[in-house]
Amino acid sequence: MTVFILVSGVFTGAHVWEDAAARLAAAGAEVHAVALTGLGGPRDAAGAGIDLDTHIGDVLAVIDSVGVAAGREIVLVGHDYGIHPVLGAADRRAERIARIVYLDAGMPQDGVPALAAVLDQSLRARLAERAGAGGAGGLGGVEGADGELPPPARDEWQRWGSTAGVPEAALDRLTALASPQPLATLLQPLRLTGAAAAVPTTGVLCNGNGASIEMVQLRVGVGDPALQALTDPRVTFFELPTGHWPMLSCPAELAEVLLRAAAGEGHRLEPAGAAEPPVHLRPFLLDVPEVPRERAGNVDLYLPDAEGPWPAVVFVHGGPLPAEARPTPRDWPTFMGYARYAAGQGVVGVTLDHRLHDVADYERAAADVAAAVELVRADPRVDADRVALWFFSGGGPITADWLGAPPSWLRCLAATYPILAPLPNWGMVGSRFHPAAAVAEARALPIVLTRAGLEMPEIAATVEEFLAAAKDCGADVEVVDVPHGRHGFETLDPTDESREAVHHAMRSVLAHLTA
Incomplete structure (x- = not known):
């Protein structure tokens, strides 16, 4: 049996996975949507002491709760910020993980905080400036919340990724259930030992958010060293014609892609120099x-x-x-x-x-x-x-x-x-x-x-x-x-x-x- 552990991104909780999770379960999979500490709902406000390690611990707890019976393969899925706690947990339980899925997410590296992946460049610059001035403690009062980043208003979600395809009712619910993001989760560097480097991975790219397999292949072809690892045959790709929240805009299609990813399917990139000349x-x-x-x-x-x-x-x-x-x-x-x-x-x-x-x-x-x-x-x-x-x-x-x-x-x-x-x-x-x-x-x-x-x-x-x-x-x-x-x-x-x-x-x- 495939066991999917789903981890959501900034401001969002396990509720965003409901439709996709139901479809995965109907296909025979076991599904766990992780409720990250401080991101459980509108009354579950972020408190002091919640950082990236807290969220890594949340994912580890779910991994450890899954039985180790033969044939139970764990697939970790990280959306947006969620890829950071996913990778942190995979690094500590690499032997338990069959595949890591990057769902419209960046490629976090050891020693780099999630702040580096914040889409809004002006906000990222302000947070980095405050962090440099006094660390997480010096960030109190950012956007009017002590130690928290307030969730977007309904018309501000585009600053965090395209909302293309998200139904109006789903956008209303996303806004109503959004929680403040603990700033320390964005500022604490991700620490990786490399233990999970051999775990197969899949990237699911969302065209409506500006990503595609063709675009990644072009960058690989011109020799971008940061992307050469993506040509490993253990790395596969899918793309969806939607915005940044496919679990809300096309849950059925997302579930199908996740099932195929778990089976090892997907597009594989050609290494730089595979075509002569490039x-x-x-x-x-x-x-x-x-x-x-x-x-x-x-x-x-x-x-x-x-x-x-x-x-x-x-x-x-x-x-x-x-x-x-x-x-x-x-x-x-x-x-x-x-x-x-x-x-x-x-x-x-x-x-x-x-x-x-x-x-x-x-x-x-x-x-x-x-x-x-x-x-x-x-x-x-x-x-x-x-x-x-x-x-x-x-x-x-x-x-x-x-x-x-x-x-x-x-x-x-x-x-x-x-x-x-x-x-x-x-x-x-x-x-x-x-x-x-x-x-x-x-x-x-x-x-x-x-x-x-x-x-x-x-x-x-x-x-x-x-x-x-x-x-x-x-x-x-x-x-x-x-x-x-x-x-x-x-x-x-x-x-x-x-x-x-x-x-x-x-x-x-x-x-x-x-x-």
Whole structure:
């Protein structure tokens, strides 16, 4: 018999599992939803002395209550914050655990507190500042509660993860039964000995919250060292087309996935380098001329074979990408290909490396882009009044700075398979990096958007949000569609359709530059 031990996230108690647990039990499983100390309901307020170790103890108590008869396999399921006590307990009872399921959860490491996984970046920064000033004791009064983080109001749950798919009645109940989160549970570092490292694991990703298997595979493919362990054959993945609370939005589907995970099913990732060459290092889909390249710091200029000064197109790569990734994006065939193509058409093609290594790095990356643009405009061979910016993938949020206050010299803004609104699991509610909100200020700035028809759903949703906002404000947006193209189609899908889309987008950008 499979024994599921279910551990919920911040502010929530065992009640969130009721529907999913009933379905698991109906399938013949034994199910225990853990009531974490201090998170049992509205009158079970968090008290002094409740920390992560307290919650690890709660999970251990349930594990120890389960019989050790042959054939009884324990599967620990941690949602959101719940993965921290799950891992702490698994580390102490590794021999009893058959599998650990990360349900739309991060990858906690030894010595790192759950605070690092708090989605809301502004709240995380405030808590970290207070913790640094005086530890948990110095956090009294945060958000008006002594030693507690008050639960969200009904309209604030989005700050903790997408509520997509959650019925209105379920959201009402979630709010009514929410409890304050003891701050020490977020501030105490998780301590792991590595004893559970050999336990098989499954990640269940929620597309509506901004996660997908394809996105994880892309990050593995560019060599993110933090993710290489996910390619172990004992690690499997599932994804659900819903928000951050699948136990409320699709309990039947969640129960089915958990049963399949317990059986060892699921998608397995390919290790970096399994594809030769890796997708991002495959040849550009067009034959482009070899043109001179000049390197200045983090910026490369590809120069036309003609008299200047010339207009310029600055190509901005996406991310987040690991700082250790080599080669860096400006040496990837796609960006070199676009820059050479532009230079062959009589304009300066510019590539750069910026420091978007984490979703918290957008301010730093935006500053890198702005500095590179100024360097290019100051070059006497460049017509400083005729510049276009062309953004790709996760570089898309940086467009908000330019859409919100377009300078007169910016003749066109282009974006190819971009992310055009922060993904829910980025914790950037209220951030300035929200192109779908900034487009209302774009005025007459021409925008050329290349849309991949087979885009990842979590990214496609941001493009549709942007286009709806652009339509409402009358922004000048030209959409270039690649119906059968995927994210990164220039190397993944080198078809005639893809080639024509690149030609079309480049023609449009150059037309605006030279008009």
